[in-house]
Amino acid sequence: MKKYLIGCLSVLLLFISCDKKKQKQIPVNQITPVAPKPIMKYGFNLTDFEVVEDTVKSGDTFGDLLDDYLVEGQSTFKAAQEFNEVFDVRRIQTGKPFKILRKKDSIGTPAAFVYEPTRLDYVVVELTDSLNAYRDKHPISFKRKTASGVITSTLSEAMEEEGLGLSAIYELSDIYRWSIDFFRLQKGDRFKMIYNERYINDSIFAGIESIEAAVFETDGNPYYAFDYQTDSIANIHDYYDETGKTLRSFFLKAPVNYTRISSRFTKRRFHPVQKRWKAHKGTDYAAPRGTPIVATANGVVTKSSYTRGNGNYVKIKHNDTYSTQYLHMTKRKVKVGQRVKQGQVIGTVGSTGLATGPHVCYRFWVNGVQVDPYKQKLPAADPLPKEKINNYLEFIAPLKEEIDQLAFKNDDIL
Structure with missing residues (x-):
């Protein structure tokens, strides 16, 4: 039995050895090379190029980025004039990515300059004898x-x-x-x-x-x-x-996007700055400084000013029945007499006037009387x-x- 197993093992090893020899006998010229999968971007197959990636540094100009890649007789000044309708070269921004596409020849000839002003948009300058530029969007x-x-x-x-x-x-x-x-x-x-x-x-x-x-x-x-x-x-x-x-x-529920209410409309509240009990005829929305404040309905700006108590504030008349007011802004972005639309930014959250932290105090009038907007049946x-x-x-x-x-x-x- 032992001799039988040894014999079977020998035959198996001989078969494997012969199979390996057959594999080695396949001519090299019969092996088909696998072509790299095309990577299409910016209108080019990037597998055909060496791609050099970088970002615009502080102080860089269009000329700084492109001068080393132009052929003799070309200038970035002339190119900037010709490309003005495609993009304004003066608006190249620090931190934005750009790429140089080089051909895979012996000297790595520059073929194109690609600048991406946004994640969606890109500008291509083809570095040929006659410079050409175009703007497009990623799919x-x-x-x-x-x-x-x-x-x-x-x-x-x-x-x-x-x-x-x-x-x-x-x-x-x-x-x-x-x-x-x-x-x-x-x-x-x-x-x-x-x-x-x-x-x-x-x-x-x-x-x-x-x-x-x-x-x-x-x-x-x-x-x-x-x-x-x-x-x-x-x-x-x-x-x-x-x-x-x-x-x-007719009205939005709040003058700021999703945040939190820090103080509601009430006839009796302890004022955090004045340290006394008094009515609070508004709704306070706590939000980070600089958060956009929007008009809760269409209307006309009747006040855009500053007072010691309100800080920077805006008041809007929506019709003969309703008016709203927005207090403690960092900045006001509308003027008296200006027509505004529902959702339009009229200022930014701050803590000007009598305020302990960044928020907007939203006040609401019905027929000249300040009321709690959350208790109104609005149109x-x-x-x-x-x-x-x-x-x-x-x-x-x-x-x-x-x-x-x-x-x-x-x-x-x-």
């Missing part, structure tokens, strides 16, 4: 995704737990800024949405392109939102609920035209079915 692609989350503390934390960035947070809060009070969210409130992400060159995340549909459930009530194009010629979109009712109202914006209701309901039907079937995140942990 954009979109990925359709779904997400859901449960509020345990704040909306931003809930969305960040689902891997959603600031752009998604702002998009969702922007959709519901007329209908949901984000300063009164409760533990257990939840959301789900169908959205599209934007990518540059299929790889670089460039924010949220759009939210097709969403449901925000707060205090047990679901609030639907569907993106609908109301004007195909002007490409105007708006959000409506499951019945076609607009989510917008809605224009509804969807009746002739478009049937088309709208038909359009959202599959979206509503899809988002209804999308499960809310399990909130057993609450």
